[in-house]
Amino acid sequence: MTAVVVFGAGGRAGRRIVAGARERGLRVTPVVRDPGRHGDVAGAVAGDVTDAASVAAVAAGHDVAVSAVYTADVDPARLYGDGTRSLLDGLARAGVGRLLVVGLATTLEGPDGGKVYEGADFPAEYRPFSLGRMAELAALEAGPVDWVLFTPTMRLVDEPGSGAYEVFDDRRLVDGTTTYADLAAAMLDEVVYPAHHRAQLTVRSRHHGQTTGDGAG
DSSP, X not given: OOEEEEETTTSXXXXXXXXXXXXXXXXXXXXXXXXXXXXXXXXXXXXXXXXXXXXXXXXXXXXXXEEXXXXXXXXXXXXXXXXXXXXXXXXXXXXXXEEEEEOOGGGSBOTTSSBGGGSTTSOGGGHHHHXXXXXXXXXXXXXXXXXXXXXXXXXXXXXXXXXXXXXXXXXXXXXXXXXXXHHHHHHHHHHHSOOOOSEEEEEEESTTSOOOOSEEO
């Protein structure tokens, strides 16, 4: 049985991933910073992605790690830059060789060829968060662990899954909607049937009429 450790299991994406993993019969360990604040996440254990020793302790004995971390009370550069390096270090210590990550649409290439967050109309107050996510990508690319970054479209919604999704691998922004459920399904399909390596993908739900793409799940 594949064993999955999910960091950030208390958030919307993390909860969907944990639930989906259990539905598939995978062995899953949900990880949150403070289990006392997430009493509704069954089996949650304490762990901190910014602490490599903490990561190594909770990740030991797992085959795949998933990161869906988000918090507003930690600087994005520390959480996603330094934190990703610590996460990768801890996973390497624990012998976990594969990491799947929930990404951010603003790090994709927009219509003008630049990153979405670099656009003149992009709100300045949101740019530090996007820069943190770019630091995350740089850490993944430089790190020792095989990774796949799953990026939703700009419209990420907490609605029922469509049961089908498309995957694009050219790092360009696509129109449409991604549900948390379909994002989780795409990531769990990759856990069970690994098909990508050291790649940033975009996931789009098919329930709004989009029917073509570079690949599909």
